[in-house]
Amino acid sequence: MNPLPTTPESLLPLVLAAMDRAPDSRLRELMASLVTHLHRFVIESRVSEAEFERAVAFLVGIGQATGPTKNEVILASDLLGVSTLVALLNNPGSSGLDSDAALLGPFWRANAPVCAPGTNIAREGTQGELLAVSGTVRGEGGQPVAGAEVDVWQASPVGLYENQDPNQPDMNLRGRFKTDAEGRYALRTVRPAGYPVPTDGPCGELLRAQVRHPYRPAHLHFMVSAPGHKVLISQVFPEGSENLDSDPVFGVTAALVGRIEPARGATPAQLVRDFQLSPGETVFPHPPIP
Ligand SMILES: [Fe+2]
Numbered sequence: 001m002n003p004l005p006t007t008p009e010s011l012l013p014l015v016l017a018a019m020d021r022a023p024d025s026r027l028r029e030l031m032a033s034l035v036t037h038l039h040r041f042v043i044e045s046r047v048s049e050a051e052f053e054r055a056v057a058f059l060v061g062i063g064q065a066t067g068p069t070k071n072e073v074i075l076a077s078d079l080l081g082v083s084t085l086v087a088l089l090n091n092p093g094s095s096g097l098d099s100d101a102a103l104l105g106p107f108w109r110a111n112a113p114v115c116a117p118g119t120n121i122a123r124e125g126t127q128g129e130l131l132a133v134s135g136t137v138r139g140e141g142g143q144p145v146a147g148a149e150v151d152v153w154q155a156s157p158v159g160l161y162e163n164q165d166p167n168q169p170d171m172n173l174r175g176r177f178k179t180d181a182e183g184r185y186a187l188r189t190v191r192p193a194g195y196p197v198p199t200d201g202p203c204g205e206l207l208r209a210q211v212r213h214p215y216r217p218a219h220l221h222f223m224v225s226a227p228g229h230k231v232l233i234s235q236v237f238p239e240g241s242e243n244l245d246s247d248p249v250f251g252v253t254a255a256l257v258g259r260i261e262p263a264r265g266a267t268p269a270q271l272v273r274d275f276q277l278s279p280g281e282t283v284f285p286h287p288p289i290p
Contacts, residue, residue, distance in 0.1 A: 012039045058202050065201035069163050071106040071288035072201045078103055078249035079203055087233065088253070091278070098255035100275060102235040105221060105251075107161045110287045112151055112174035120188035121152065121175040126168065128157035128190025130268040131260065136183045137224055137275050144183025145277060148226035151176045152187060154219070159195030163289065191260070191269060194218045194242055197249065207248065214248050217241040219256075222275065223284075230280035236273050 005011045015035050022028045041047075047055075065072035077083045083103035091101030115121065122128060137148040153174040155161050162172040177185045196214035199207060207214055218241045224232040235251060236258040237244060244252055261270040 008043050012036065015039070058206070061202035065203075069289060070198055070201070072198070072203055074104075074106045074288050075197055075201075075203045075249075076206075078105070078251070079197070079206065081250040084250045084253075091230070091232070093255070098253070100232060100234045100255055102221075102233060102253070102256055103249065103251050104223075104233050104285055104288065105235075105249075106288045107155075107163070108151075108153060108221065108223065108285070108287055109163070109171070109174060109289060110284070112153065112176050113171055115175040115177055115187065117177060117180065117186050118188060119175060119177070121173050122156075122188070122190040123172045124169045126156060126172060126190055129263070131189050131191045131271060132186070132268045133189060133220065133271045133273065134184065134186040135273040135275065137179045137185065137226070137277065138183060139229065139277055140279055142276075144179070144181075145226045145229070146179055146181045146183055148179040148183065148185075148224060148229075148277070149176055150179065150185045150187075150275075151223040151225070152189070153221045154189065154192040155195045157190055157193045159193045188268070189220070191238075192218045192220055212248055213243070213246065215243045216247055216249065217243045217252060219251070220271075222273070224275045224277060225282055225284070226277060227282055228279060229277035229282060231282055231284055232275055232277055233285070234275065236271065238271070 002014065005014055016032055019031050020028065062072040062076050074083065087101040087103050088099055091099045093099035137145045137150065139145050156165065156168060156173060162168040162170065162174070173189065175187060177187055179185045194215050194217050197216060198204065199214050204214065217237050219235045219237045222234045222236065224234065235256055237252050237256055238260045239257055258271055258273055263269045
């Protein structure tokens with residue numbers, strides 16, 4: 001017969017032993033580490049029964065608040081800095097450059113419209129300042145990558161993604177562009193605005209309890225992919241944007257700040273952004289929303 005627990009500390013070895021037969025070695029390793037940290041956390045923080053109930057209610061709540069237009073579970077991970085942590089850990093950057101990786105965020109949709117170079121993704125009368133975005137996609141050795149896909153999505157100048165806003169057409173401010181023989185892509189859009197992360201669920205309650213504001217600085221999202229390369233998920237934050245140093249999801253890293261050249265005469269405002277891909281498997285994330 002196995003020993004029976006007698007103290008809080010004597011529980012952990014029993015839990016670890018019970019999970020030790022999992023045939024999947026990585027599952028074994030991850031669960032052992034997670035349970036060890038969890039037990040230490042509960043003991044060190046002296047978690048009360050009421051606090052445990054509160055934590056369970058939070059987890060249930062983020063699941064229940066997740067639906068076709070919102071992924072509250074990803075948002076919770078974002079607000080704890082874990083999403084950015086995973087992105088940076090797994091995409092260290094190549095050729096001595098800082099990583100261009102960023103968290104995916106809760107609003108990416110798969111199958112955005114495929115667009116010809118230069119297409120304006122601000123569709124059907126979206127108001128805002130015209131912004132021309134262009135750049136080059138390169139491989140690890142700096143060589144241009146032809147035929148790479150640059151998937152772009154952003155919030156409107158009002159600060160809402162199209163699937164949060166009944167006034168925007170389906171797939172507004174989303175598009176996929178292919179790079180040309182020199183690895184170049186180009187598109188047009190409107191200057192993005194900052195926006196609050198959704199605060200109507202348990203995550204909003206957490207932010208209020210911590211006296212944290214919900215406003216993300218303005219940004220564009222990018223997902224760059226090409227066969228034989230890792231999928232690069234990135235964001236660009238225009239220099240000087242409000243809340244650049246207090247992003248509630250900790251998405252702004254030094255490498256992700258870009259400069260928008262102001263409009264001059266007939267030339268619209270301009271953002272130039274190059275991307276460098278690393279060799280690897282082309283694996284796309286699961287869309288957080290349909
Ligand atoms: Fe976003």
